[in-house]
Amino acid sequence: MVTVKEETRKGPWTEKEDLQLVCFVGLLGERRWDFIAKVSGLNRTGKSCRLRWVNYLHPGLKRGRMTHQEERLILELHSRWGNRWSRIARKLPGRTDNEIKNYWRTHMRKKAQERKRNALSPSSSSSSLTYNSPSRSEPPAEEAGLEQHELNSASGCCCVTTGFVVEEEGAKGWYSMDQIWNEIATSEAVSGLSFEGCKNEVCDTSWPPMPSPMWEYSPESLWKIDEEEFKMFPSVHDLLVPNYHHS
DNA sequence: AATGGGTTCAACCGCACGTAC
DNA sequence: GGTACGTGCGGTTGAACCCAT
Structure with missing residues:
Protein backbone atom coordinates (compact mmCIF):
# COMPACT_ATOMS: atom_id res chain seq x y z
CA MET A 1 0.00 0.00 0.00
CA VAL A 2 1.50 3.25 -1.06
CA THR A 3 0.31 6.55 0.22
CA VAL A 4 0.70 9.04 -2.54
CA LYS A 5 2.31 12.04 -1.01
CA GLU A 6 1.16 15.07 -2.87
CA GLU A 7 4.09 16.89 -4.33
CA THR A 8 4.88 20.31 -3.04
CA ARG A 9 3.47 22.90 -5.32
CA LYS A 10 5.76 25.21 -7.23
CA GLY A 11 5.31 28.00 -9.69
CA PRO A 12 2.83 30.84 -9.82
CA TRP A 13 0.43 31.31 -6.95
CA THR A 14 -3.31 31.20 -7.45
CA GLU A 15 -5.67 33.76 -5.98
CA LYS A 16 -7.04 31.12 -3.67
CA GLU A 17 -3.61 30.32 -2.35
CA ASP A 18 -2.94 34.00 -1.80
CA LEU A 19 -6.10 34.38 0.22
CA GLN A 20 -5.26 31.36 2.29
CA LEU A 21 -1.79 32.64 2.99
CA VAL A 22 -2.95 36.13 3.90
CA CYS A 23 -5.43 34.62 6.30
CA PHE A 24 -2.94 32.39 8.05
CA VAL A 25 -0.23 34.99 8.25
CA GLY A 26 -2.72 37.22 9.95
CA LEU A 27 -3.57 34.52 12.42
CA LEU A 28 -0.09 33.24 13.11
CA GLY A 29 2.10 36.21 12.37
CA GLU A 30 5.00 36.56 10.02
CA ARG A 31 7.03 33.81 11.60
CA ARG A 32 7.20 30.07 11.57
CA TRP A 33 6.75 29.86 7.85
CA ASP A 34 7.07 26.11 7.79
CA PHE A 35 4.31 25.90 10.32
CA ILE A 36 2.14 28.27 8.34
CA ALA A 37 2.78 26.23 5.24
CA LYS A 38 1.69 23.08 7.02
CA VAL A 39 -1.40 24.23 8.85
CA SER A 40 -2.68 26.40 6.04
CA GLY A 41 -3.06 23.40 3.81
CA LEU A 42 -1.10 25.17 1.16
CA ASN A 43 1.02 22.60 -0.49
CA ARG A 44 3.97 24.95 -0.49
CA THR A 45 7.22 25.18 1.36
CA GLY A 46 7.60 27.66 4.17
CA LYS A 47 10.15 29.43 2.11
CA SER A 48 7.80 29.82 -0.77
CA CYS A 49 5.11 31.19 1.54
CA ARG A 50 7.44 33.71 3.06
CA LEU A 51 8.61 34.87 -0.32
CA ARG A 52 5.11 35.26 -1.62
CA TRP A 53 4.14 37.27 1.42
CA VAL A 54 7.18 39.48 1.49
CA ASN A 55 7.34 40.16 -2.22
CA TYR A 56 3.74 40.32 -3.18
CA LEU A 57 1.06 40.05 -0.53
CA HIS A 58 2.36 42.33 2.15
CA PRO A 59 -0.04 45.24 2.66
CA GLY A 60 2.76 47.76 2.95
CA LEU A 61 4.05 47.12 -0.53
CA LYS A 62 4.12 49.78 -3.17
CA ARG A 63 3.31 48.82 -6.69
CA GLY A 64 4.22 50.38 -9.96
CA ARG A 65 7.24 52.07 -11.35
CA MET A 66 10.10 53.35 -9.31
CA THR A 67 9.97 57.08 -8.78
CA TRP A 215 10.02 50.18 10.15
CA GLU A 216 13.50 51.43 10.78
CA TYR A 217 12.31 52.29 14.21
CA SER A 218 9.78 49.62 14.72
CA PRO A 219 10.41 46.63 12.52
CA GLU A 220 7.38 44.79 13.73
CA SER A 221 4.80 47.51 13.86
CA LEU A 222 4.08 48.29 10.26
CA TRP A 223 4.40 44.74 9.04
CA LYS A 224 2.16 43.38 11.73
CA ILE A 225 -1.52 43.16 11.14
CA ASP A 226 -4.02 43.64 13.84
CA GLU A 227 -5.33 40.19 14.48
CA GLU A 228 -8.74 41.60 15.26
CA GLU A 229 -9.06 42.36 11.61
CA PHE A 230 -8.76 38.74 10.82
CA LYS A 231 -11.76 37.91 12.83
CA MET A 232 -13.63 39.72 10.15
CA PHE A 233 -12.24 37.50 7.49
CA PRO A 234 -12.90 37.19 4.58
CA SER A 235 -13.57 40.89 4.18
CA VAL A 236 -10.26 41.55 5.83
CA HIS A 237 -8.48 40.65 2.68
CA ASP A 238 -9.57 43.88 1.09
CA LEU A 239 -8.18 45.78 4.02
CA LEU A 240 -4.94 43.96 3.92
CA VAL A 241 -4.27 44.14 0.28
CA PRO A 242 -5.81 47.34 -0.96
CA ASN A 243 -3.83 47.31 -4.16
CA TYR A 244 -4.29 43.66 -4.62
CA HIS A 245 -4.56 42.55 -8.13
CA HIS A 246 -3.69 39.12 -9.18
CA SER A 247 -0.89 38.66 -11.60
C1' DA B 1 -2.13 39.54 -37.78
C1' DA B 2 1.99 36.94 -36.97
C1' DT B 3 6.26 36.54 -35.00
C1' DG B 4 10.65 37.04 -33.08
C1' DG B 5 13.54 39.47 -29.94
C1' DG B 6 13.86 42.14 -25.79
C1' DT B 7 12.23 43.26 -21.13
C1' DT B 8 10.13 42.56 -16.76
C1' DC B 9 9.20 40.33 -12.64
C1' DA B 10 7.58 36.42 -9.74
C1' DA B 11 9.50 32.56 -7.98
C1' DC B 12 13.04 29.11 -7.14
C1' DC B 13 17.64 27.60 -5.49
C1' DG B 14 21.61 27.26 -2.68
C1' DC B 15 24.07 29.01 0.90
C1' DA B 16 24.85 31.44 5.28
C1' DC B 17 23.46 32.76 9.62
C1' DG B 18 20.94 32.67 14.04
C1' DT B 19 18.76 30.19 17.59
C1' DA B 20 16.87 26.52 20.32
C1' DC B 21 17.70 22.18 22.14
C1' DG C 1 30.19 22.37 21.49
C1' DG C 2 27.29 20.00 18.06
C1' DT C 3 23.21 19.55 15.53
C1' DA C 4 18.78 20.51 13.55
C1' DC C 5 15.74 23.71 12.14
C1' DG C 6 13.96 28.15 10.66
C1' DT C 7 14.84 32.25 8.35
C1' DG C 8 17.09 35.65 5.37
C1' DC C 9 19.81 36.87 1.48
C1' DG C 10 21.67 37.15 -3.13
C1' DG C 11 21.85 34.96 -7.58
C1' DT C 12 19.40 32.87 -11.27
C1' DT C 13 15.65 31.25 -14.13
C1' DG C 14 11.75 31.15 -16.99
C1' DA C 15 7.09 32.56 -18.18
C1' DA C 16 4.45 36.45 -19.40
C1' DC C 17 4.36 40.59 -21.49
C1' DC C 18 5.74 44.31 -24.75
C1' DC C 19 7.11 46.14 -28.98
C1' DA C 20 9.13 46.60 -33.44
C1' DT C 21 9.04 44.64 -37.90
Whole structure:
Protein backbone atom coordinates (compact mmCIF):
# COMPACT_ATOMS: atom_id res chain seq x y z
CA MET A 1 0.00 0.00 0.00
CA VAL A 2 1.50 3.25 -1.06
CA THR A 3 0.31 6.55 0.22
CA VAL A 4 0.70 9.04 -2.54
CA LYS A 5 2.31 12.04 -1.01
CA GLU A 6 1.16 15.07 -2.87
CA GLU A 7 4.09 16.89 -4.33
CA THR A 8 4.88 20.31 -3.04
CA ARG A 9 3.47 22.90 -5.32
CA LYS A 10 5.76 25.21 -7.23
CA GLY A 11 5.31 28.00 -9.69
CA PRO A 12 2.83 30.84 -9.82
CA TRP A 13 0.43 31.31 -6.95
CA THR A 14 -3.31 31.20 -7.45
CA GLU A 15 -5.67 33.76 -5.98
CA LYS A 16 -7.04 31.12 -3.67
CA GLU A 17 -3.61 30.32 -2.35
CA ASP A 18 -2.94 34.00 -1.80
CA LEU A 19 -6.10 34.38 0.22
CA GLN A 20 -5.26 31.36 2.29
CA LEU A 21 -1.79 32.64 2.99
CA VAL A 22 -2.95 36.13 3.90
CA CYS A 23 -5.43 34.62 6.30
CA PHE A 24 -2.94 32.39 8.05
CA VAL A 25 -0.23 34.99 8.25
CA GLY A 26 -2.72 37.22 9.95
CA LEU A 27 -3.57 34.52 12.42
CA LEU A 28 -0.09 33.24 13.11
CA GLY A 29 2.10 36.21 12.37
CA GLU A 30 5.00 36.56 10.02
CA ARG A 31 7.03 33.81 11.60
CA ARG A 32 7.20 30.07 11.57
CA TRP A 33 6.75 29.86 7.85
CA ASP A 34 7.07 26.11 7.79
CA PHE A 35 4.31 25.90 10.32
CA ILE A 36 2.14 28.27 8.34
CA ALA A 37 2.78 26.23 5.24
CA LYS A 38 1.69 23.08 7.02
CA VAL A 39 -1.40 24.23 8.85
CA SER A 40 -2.68 26.40 6.04
CA GLY A 41 -3.06 23.40 3.81
CA LEU A 42 -1.10 25.17 1.16
CA ASN A 43 1.02 22.60 -0.49
CA ARG A 44 3.97 24.95 -0.49
CA THR A 45 7.22 25.18 1.36
CA GLY A 46 7.60 27.66 4.17
CA LYS A 47 10.15 29.43 2.11
CA SER A 48 7.80 29.82 -0.77
CA CYS A 49 5.11 31.19 1.54
CA ARG A 50 7.44 33.71 3.06
CA LEU A 51 8.61 34.87 -0.32
CA ARG A 52 5.11 35.26 -1.62
CA TRP A 53 4.14 37.27 1.42
CA VAL A 54 7.18 39.48 1.49
CA ASN A 55 7.34 40.16 -2.22
CA TYR A 56 3.74 40.32 -3.18
CA LEU A 57 1.06 40.05 -0.53
CA HIS A 58 2.36 42.33 2.15
CA PRO A 59 -0.04 45.24 2.66
CA GLY A 60 2.76 47.76 2.95
CA LEU A 61 4.05 47.12 -0.53
CA LYS A 62 4.12 49.78 -3.17
CA ARG A 63 3.31 48.82 -6.69
CA GLY A 64 4.22 50.38 -9.96
CA ARG A 65 7.24 52.07 -11.35
CA MET A 66 10.10 53.35 -9.31
CA THR A 67 9.97 57.08 -8.78
CA HIS A 68 12.85 59.26 -9.78
CA GLN A 69 13.76 59.71 -6.16
CA GLU A 70 13.74 55.99 -5.59
CA GLU A 71 15.96 55.45 -8.59
CA ARG A 72 18.47 57.90 -7.26
CA LEU A 73 18.36 56.42 -3.83
CA ILE A 74 18.99 52.95 -5.19
CA LEU A 75 21.97 54.18 -7.12
CA GLU A 76 23.35 55.96 -4.13
CA LEU A 77 22.84 53.09 -1.73
CA HIS A 78 24.16 50.53 -4.15
CA SER A 79 27.32 52.53 -4.59
CA ARG A 80 27.70 52.47 -0.83
CA TRP A 81 26.67 48.97 -0.02
CA GLY A 82 26.94 46.95 -3.19
CA ASN A 83 24.47 44.13 -3.73
CA ARG A 84 23.04 44.29 -0.25
CA TRP A 85 19.53 44.34 -1.60
CA SER A 86 17.69 43.73 1.61
CA ARG A 87 19.60 46.50 3.28
CA ILE A 88 18.85 48.86 0.43
CA ALA A 89 15.22 47.80 0.50
CA ARG A 90 14.95 48.86 4.12
CA LYS A 91 15.60 52.40 3.01
CA LEU A 92 12.88 52.29 0.40
CA PRO A 93 9.52 51.96 2.11
CA GLY A 94 7.25 49.57 0.32
CA ARG A 95 9.89 48.18 -1.99
CA THR A 96 11.27 44.69 -1.66
CA ASP A 97 14.80 43.49 -2.11
CA ASN A 98 13.62 41.39 -5.00
CA GLU A 99 12.06 44.37 -6.71
CA ILE A 100 15.15 46.49 -6.26
CA LYS A 101 17.38 43.69 -7.43
CA ASN A 102 15.28 43.24 -10.53
CA TYR A 103 15.20 46.95 -11.14
CA TRP A 104 18.93 47.19 -10.83
CA ARG A 105 19.62 44.33 -13.15
CA THR A 106 17.32 45.51 -15.91
CA HIS A 107 18.27 49.14 -15.80
CA MET A 108 21.95 48.68 -15.29
CA ARG A 109 22.07 46.09 -18.01
CA LYS A 110 20.67 48.68 -20.36
CA LYS A 111 23.31 51.12 -19.30
CA ALA A 112 26.02 48.53 -19.61
CA GLN A 113 24.90 47.78 -23.12
CA GLU A 114 24.90 51.44 -24.02
CA ARG A 115 28.38 51.76 -22.63
CA LYS A 116 29.47 48.72 -24.50
CA ARG A 117 28.18 50.19 -27.71
CA ASN A 118 30.03 53.40 -27.00
CA ALA A 119 33.15 51.54 -26.07
CA LEU A 120 33.04 49.60 -29.30
CA SER A 121 32.57 52.67 -31.40
CA PRO A 122 35.90 53.89 -32.89
CA SER A 123 35.61 57.35 -31.39
CA SER A 124 35.59 56.16 -27.83
CA SER A 125 37.51 52.94 -27.94
CA SER A 126 40.92 54.52 -27.75
CA SER A 127 40.25 56.26 -24.48
CA SER A 128 38.46 53.37 -22.94
CA LEU A 129 40.52 51.53 -20.40
CA THR A 130 40.06 47.84 -20.03
CA TYR A 131 40.93 45.30 -17.42
CA ASN A 132 43.54 43.70 -19.58
CA SER A 133 46.35 44.36 -17.20
CA PRO A 134 48.63 41.43 -16.27
CA SER A 135 46.66 40.98 -13.09
CA ARG A 136 43.74 39.72 -15.12
CA SER A 137 44.91 36.24 -14.49
CA GLU A 138 43.77 36.71 -10.94
CA PRO A 139 40.16 36.55 -9.91
CA PRO A 140 38.41 39.88 -9.42
CA ALA A 141 38.28 41.28 -5.95
CA GLU A 142 34.62 40.39 -5.62
CA GLU A 143 35.31 36.76 -6.33
CA ALA A 144 38.25 36.84 -4.00
CA GLY A 145 35.86 37.60 -1.20
CA LEU A 146 35.94 41.36 -1.20
CA GLU A 147 32.68 43.11 -0.50
CA GLN A 148 31.49 45.23 -3.35
CA HIS A 149 31.81 48.42 -1.34
CA GLU A 150 35.32 47.42 -0.48
CA LEU A 151 35.93 47.03 -4.14
CA ASN A 152 34.56 50.48 -4.67
CA SER A 153 36.69 52.09 -2.08
CA ALA A 154 39.70 50.10 -3.12
CA SER A 155 39.32 51.43 -6.61
CA GLY A 156 38.83 54.95 -5.40
CA CYS A 157 35.19 54.71 -6.37
CA CYS A 158 35.56 55.95 -9.89
CA CYS A 159 39.09 55.28 -11.01
CA VAL A 160 38.31 51.94 -12.57
CA THR A 161 35.07 52.87 -14.14
CA THR A 162 36.10 54.00 -17.54
CA GLY A 163 35.99 50.71 -19.32
CA PHE A 164 35.33 47.05 -19.17
CA VAL A 165 36.23 43.97 -21.05
CA VAL A 166 33.82 43.55 -23.87
CA GLU A 167 32.00 40.38 -24.74
CA GLU A 168 34.61 38.97 -27.09
CA GLU A 169 37.17 39.16 -24.36
CA GLY A 170 34.60 38.42 -21.74
CA ALA A 171 34.41 34.87 -22.96
CA LYS A 172 37.69 34.22 -21.32
CA GLY A 173 37.34 37.01 -18.77
CA TRP A 174 35.63 36.92 -15.45
CA TYR A 175 34.32 40.41 -15.14
CA SER A 176 30.74 39.76 -14.37
CA MET A 177 27.96 42.05 -15.48
CA ASP A 178 27.33 42.79 -11.85
CA GLN A 179 30.73 44.26 -11.51
CA ILE A 180 30.31 46.25 -14.64
CA TRP A 181 26.94 47.53 -13.54
CA ASN A 182 28.26 48.36 -10.16
CA GLU A 183 31.02 50.39 -11.63
CA ILE A 184 28.69 52.18 -13.93
CA ALA A 185 26.42 53.04 -11.09
CA THR A 186 29.28 54.01 -8.87
CA SER A 187 30.72 56.35 -11.39
CA GLU A 188 27.36 57.86 -12.11
CA ALA A 189 26.43 58.28 -8.52
CA VAL A 190 29.72 59.87 -7.69
CA SER A 191 30.07 62.05 -10.71
CA GLY A 192 26.41 62.80 -11.16
CA LEU A 193 26.74 62.03 -14.84
CA SER A 194 23.35 60.58 -15.46
CA PHE A 195 19.84 60.85 -14.14
CA GLU A 196 19.12 64.44 -14.84
CA GLY A 197 18.08 65.99 -11.62
CA CYS A 198 20.69 63.93 -9.91
CA LYS A 199 22.85 66.83 -8.95
CA ASN A 200 25.30 67.37 -6.21
CA GLU A 201 23.10 66.16 -3.45
CA VAL A 202 23.70 62.64 -4.60
CA CYS A 203 27.34 63.00 -3.85
CA ASP A 204 26.74 64.87 -0.68
CA THR A 205 27.67 62.60 2.18
CA SER A 206 24.77 63.91 4.17
CA TRP A 207 22.40 62.75 1.50
CA PRO A 208 19.73 61.40 1.47
CA PRO A 209 17.64 63.97 3.29
CA MET A 210 14.72 61.65 3.46
CA PRO A 211 12.87 60.58 6.53
CA SER A 212 13.70 57.15 7.74
CA PRO A 213 11.05 54.60 7.02
CA MET A 214 8.75 53.72 9.84
CA TRP A 215 10.02 50.18 10.15
CA GLU A 216 13.50 51.43 10.78
CA TYR A 217 12.31 52.29 14.21
CA SER A 218 9.78 49.62 14.72
CA PRO A 219 10.41 46.63 12.52
CA GLU A 220 7.38 44.79 13.73
CA SER A 221 4.80 47.51 13.86
CA LEU A 222 4.08 48.29 10.26
CA TRP A 223 4.40 44.74 9.04
CA LYS A 224 2.16 43.38 11.73
CA ILE A 225 -1.52 43.16 11.14
CA ASP A 226 -4.02 43.64 13.84
CA GLU A 227 -5.33 40.19 14.48
CA GLU A 228 -8.74 41.60 15.26
CA GLU A 229 -9.06 42.36 11.61
CA PHE A 230 -8.76 38.74 10.82
CA LYS A 231 -11.76 37.91 12.83
CA MET A 232 -13.63 39.72 10.15
CA PHE A 233 -12.24 37.50 7.49
CA PRO A 234 -12.90 37.19 4.58
CA SER A 235 -13.57 40.89 4.18
CA VAL A 236 -10.26 41.55 5.83
CA HIS A 237 -8.48 40.65 2.68
CA ASP A 238 -9.57 43.88 1.09
CA LEU A 239 -8.18 45.78 4.02
CA LEU A 240 -4.94 43.96 3.92
CA VAL A 241 -4.27 44.14 0.28
CA PRO A 242 -5.81 47.34 -0.96
CA ASN A 243 -3.83 47.31 -4.16
CA TYR A 244 -4.29 43.66 -4.62
CA HIS A 245 -4.56 42.55 -8.13
CA HIS A 246 -3.69 39.12 -9.18
CA SER A 247 -0.89 38.66 -11.60
C1' DA B 1 -2.13 39.54 -37.78
C1' DA B 2 1.99 36.94 -36.97
C1' DT B 3 6.26 36.54 -35.00
C1' DG B 4 10.65 37.04 -33.08
C1' DG B 5 13.54 39.47 -29.94
C1' DG B 6 13.86 42.14 -25.79
C1' DT B 7 12.23 43.26 -21.13
C1' DT B 8 10.13 42.56 -16.76
C1' DC B 9 9.20 40.33 -12.64
C1' DA B 10 7.58 36.42 -9.74
C1' DA B 11 9.50 32.56 -7.98
C1' DC B 12 13.04 29.11 -7.14
C1' DC B 13 17.64 27.60 -5.49
C1' DG B 14 21.61 27.26 -2.68
C1' DC B 15 24.07 29.01 0.90
C1' DA B 16 24.85 31.44 5.28
C1' DC B 17 23.46 32.76 9.62
C1' DG B 18 20.94 32.67 14.04
C1' DT B 19 18.76 30.19 17.59
C1' DA B 20 16.87 26.52 20.32
C1' DC B 21 17.70 22.18 22.14
C1' DG C 1 30.19 22.37 21.49
C1' DG C 2 27.29 20.00 18.06
C1' DT C 3 23.21 19.55 15.53
C1' DA C 4 18.78 20.51 13.55
C1' DC C 5 15.74 23.71 12.14
C1' DG C 6 13.96 28.15 10.66
C1' DT C 7 14.84 32.25 8.35
C1' DG C 8 17.09 35.65 5.37
C1' DC C 9 19.81 36.87 1.48
C1' DG C 10 21.67 37.15 -3.13
C1' DG C 11 21.85 34.96 -7.58
C1' DT C 12 19.40 32.87 -11.27
C1' DT C 13 15.65 31.25 -14.13
C1' DG C 14 11.75 31.15 -16.99
C1' DA C 15 7.09 32.56 -18.18
C1' DA C 16 4.45 36.45 -19.40
C1' DC C 17 4.36 40.59 -21.49
C1' DC C 18 5.74 44.31 -24.75
C1' DC C 19 7.11 46.14 -28.98
C1' DA C 20 9.13 46.60 -33.44
C1' DT C 21 9.04 44.64 -37.90
